[in-house]
Amino acid sequence: MRFKPVPEQPADLETVETVHRALPATVGEVDDCCAHLVEETALEDRDEAATWLTFLRALELAAEESGSFRRRETGSSGDAADPAALDRGRLGRAFRARVDGADAVCAALEKADEPLTVAEVADGLRDDRSSDDRRRSGRPRVDPGRTERLLGWAVLLGLAERAGDGYRAALARE
Structure with missing residues (x-):
């Protein structure tokens, strides 16, 4: 769920x-x-x-x-x-697995070579929506405010980092 x-x-x-x-x-x-x-x-x-x-x-x-x-x-x-x-690691795993859009937001940051702004992440999510989603709704629904909240939680849970005006995947920590 x-x-x-x-x-x-x-x-x-x-x-x-x-x-x-x-x-x-x-x-x-x-x-x-x-x-x-x-x-x-x-x-x-x-x-x-x-x-x-x-x-x-x-x-x-x-x-x-x-x-x-x-x-x-x-x-x-x-x-x-x-x-x-x-435990931040356990919370991060639950966040990605159980919060709608969280894994897609984190995956977008992991694929990017440079930090992404909220708008760039939201645009990427909009582009990734399936054609079935587009047909059903008439347009893909990606709320930039929700995307920003997802990014904020990703930072809090150690999955992402702030980088200037954008976000990037958190660097691996040992």
């Missing part, structure tokens, strides 16, 4: 940890997960909280059961509040 909602990327992974820790540990622990996240974090409204909930599902940090959400255990120790539990 691929997930489409992509929130604005935060400045650091600590924000992701904060939202993750604010999720209830069990389904039914809170009546309204969106309201709970707004109360417990810096998220401003229900729409933003709903986007984060779906995105955290994509990153395999949240699970939805019976119409409610719970925090998924992520660390080897089973302690979801352990900051080490949010």
Whole structure:
């Protein structure tokens, strides 16, 4: 399953940890997960909280059961509040595999010889859409704002780097 909602990327992974820790540990622990996240974090409204909930599902940090959400255990120790539990490599793999368009954005950067701007990445994605997509919709739909958010998350998760006014694939690190 691929997930489409992509929130604005935060400045650091600590924000992701904060939202993750604010999720209830069990389904039914809170009546309204969106309201709970707004109360417990810096998220401003229900729409933003709903986007984060779906995105955290994509990153395999949240699970939805019976119409409610719970925090998924992520660390080897089973302690979801352990900051080490949010492994950047694991999150990056989930991001590419489960967020719609993320792998295509990262692949575009990996193929490029030079850094790409948001517009260049969006144009490349538009060109890569299949003819079936074009026929169905009348035109390929690539939202530059969403592309920019995907690139921001790719940077946060160590898959890409800022390079001047553009982005490039992250250099391999040992």
